[in-house]
Amino acid sequence: xxxxxxxxxxxxxxxxxxxxxxxxIDQLAFGFEPDAETAAQVPLTLEWDRTMGVEDPEGHLAxxxxxxxxxxxxxxxxxxxxxxxxxxxxxxxxxxxGLLSAMIDTHFERSLxxxxxxxxxxxxxxxxxxxxxxxxxxxxxxxxxARRAALREVAGSDELTVRFGRLDPAVHSxxxxxxxxxxxxxxxxxxxxxxxxxxxxxxxxxxxxREGAEPLRIVTVHGPDGAPRAYALLRRKEQWxxxxxxxxxxxxxxxxxxxxxxxxxxxxxxxxxLTSSVRTGRLAVDDRLRTLLLDPRSSEPRISDNVWVxxxxxxxxxxxxxxxxxxxxxxxxxxxxxxxxxGRWRLTTGATAxxxxxxxxxVRTDEPADxxxxxxxxxxxxLGGRSLQAAGRxxxxxxxxxxxxxxxxxxxxxxxxxxCNWGF
Numbered sequence: 001x002x003x004x005x006x007x008x009x010x011x012x013x014x015x016x017x018x019x020x021x022x023x024x025i026d027q028l029a030f031g032f033e034p035d036a037e038t039a040a041q042v043p044l045t046l047e048w049d050r051t052m053g054v055e056d057p058e059g060h061l062a063x064x065x066x067x068x069x070x071x072x073x074x075x076x077x078x079x080x081x082x083x084x085x086x087x088x089x090x091x092x093x094x095x096x097x098g099l100l101s102a103m104i105d106t107h108f109e110r111s112l113x114x115x116x117x118x119x120x121x122x123x124x125x126x127x128x129x130x131x132x133x134x135x136x137x138x139x140x141x142x143x144x145x146a147r148r149a150a151l152r153e154v155a156g157s158d159e160l161t162v163r164f165g166r167l168d169p170a171v172h173s174x175x176x177x178x179x180x181x182x183x184x185x186x187x188x189x190x191x192x193x194x195x196x197x198x199x200x201x202x203x204x205x206x207x208x209x210r211e212g213a214e215p216l217r218i219v220t221v222h223g224p225d226g227a228p229r230a231y232a233l234l235r236r237k238e239q240w241x242x243x244x245x246x247x248x249x250x251x252x253x254x255x256x257x258x259x260x261x262x263x264x265x266x267x268x269x270x271x272x273x274l275t276s277s278v279r280t281g282r283l284a285v286d287d288r289l290r291t292l293l294l295d296p297r298s299s300e301p302r303i304s305d306n307v308w309v310x311x312x313x314x315x316x317x318x319x320x321x322x323x324x325x326x327x328x329x330x331x332x333x334x335x336x337x338x339x340x341x342x343g344r345w346r347l348t349t350g351a352t353a354x355x356x357x358x359x360x361x362x363v364r365t366d367e368p369a370d371x372x373x374x375x376x377x378x379x380x381x382x383l384g385g386r387s388l389q390a391a392g393r394x395x396x397x398x399x400x401x402x403x404x405x406x407x408x409x410x411x412x413x414x415x416x417x418x419x420c421n422w423g424f
C-alpha cells in the first residue's frame with residue numbers, strides 16, 4: 001500500500017486559474033524556463049478537468065501532474081480509452097515525501113473512474129515508472145544517414161510530386177494530421193493528437209527551439225490526384241568546414257501512408273543541396289526506411305524507449321486487443337497498486353478470423369497458473385512489441401507448465417512494431 005501523505009499535505013484539483021503556479025512547478029522540476037516569445041507561441045496543452053496537484057500545509061503546490069484523454073490503438077485495429085500521464089513534477093525541495101506515489105494513486109483511481117483501462121506515458125527517467133507498474137512497451141529508432149544514401153527502388157515513387165517550403169501551421173496542420181492518422185492506421189501505439197492545442201504545439205517553431213538552425217520547413221508528397229501521402233517537418237543547420245558545405249538535415253517528425261510515398265519522401269531529403277547528413281527523428285524499429293536502405297550498415301542507429309503502458313483493468317485491456325495465435329493460458333498477475341488486477345486470469349482465444357487473428361475472453365479463475373508475471377511485464381508486452389519469452393529468459397516471467405510461455409509470447413506478438421510518433 002502507498003504510505004499516506006505527510007501531515008497537512010493533500011491532493012487537489014488544479015483549476016486554470018492556478019495555471020501560473022502549476023507551470024512554475026513543472027519548470028522547477030525539469031530545470032527550464034521558456035522566454036516570453038516561446039511562452040506566447042507554444043500553446044498550453046493541459047486539459048484542466050484532468051489536472052491535479054499536491055498542496056503543502058501552507059496551501060502552495062508542491063507537486064503536479066495531468067493526463068490527456070487518448071485512444072490507444074492496440075493490436076488488431078481497435079483502440080482503448082487511455083489516460084496519457086503527463087506534466088509530472090515535484091518541487092526539488094519537496095522530494096522524498098511520497099508526493100509522486102500519492103499522485104500516481106490519484107491518477108489510477110481517476111482513470112478507472114472514467115473507464116480508462118490503460119494509462120500510457122513517455123518516461124523522462126527510465127528508472128521511475130516501472131515501480132508503479134508501467135512497462136516499456138515500444139522502442140523508437142533514429143538514424144543518421146549520409147547524403148545520397150542509396151535506397152532500393154519502389155514502384156510508383158517517380159509518379160509522385162514533392163513540395164517544399166516554410167511551414168505554415170494554418171495551411172499545413174490539416175494535411176499533417178490527415179497523413180499521420182492514415183499512416184498509423186494499423187500500428188499499435190499510434191495515438192492521435194485529438195485536441196487543437198496538441199496539434200498546434202506539434203507545429204510550433206519558436207526561435208529558442210531552433211538551436212541556430214533555420215525555421216521549420218515542410219516536405220509534402222502528393223499523388224497524381226494531388227492528395228497528400230507523406231510529409232516531414234525539418235530544418236537545416238548550416239555548417240561549413242574548410243569552405244565545404246557540411247549542413248545537416250534535422251527531421252522533427254515524418255509519416256508516409258505507403259512504400260512509394262516513403263521512398264519519394266526520403267529520396268528528396270537524402271539529396272538536398274549543401275547538406276552532408278540527415279537525422280531522421282523517431283521511427284518505428286520496422287520503419288520502411290530501414291528496409292529500403294541499400295546499405296543498412298551506412299546508417300548510425302540510436303534506439304531509445306518510446307511509449308510506456310500500464311494496465312489498470314487487466315481483463316478489459318486484454319479483451320480489447322486481438323491475438324496472433326490460438327491461446328488458452330492462466331496468467332497469474334502481481335499488482336501491488338491495483339489489487340483488482342492481482343490474481344489468476346484465464347485467457348482463451350476464440351474463432352480464428354481470415355487474417356489469422358482472434359479475440360479473447362479473459363475471466364478470473366482458481367485454476368493453477370501457467371505463467372506468473374508482474375503487471376509491468378504485462379504492460380510491456382501489451383502492444384505486441386516485447387517478447388514475454390525474452391522476459392522469461394531474463395528471469396522476470398515464470399513458466400509453470402512447459403510450452404505455455406512460448407505460446408503466450410507468440411500470441412502476444414504483432415507484425416507491426418508499436419510506436420507513438422510524437423511525445424506527450
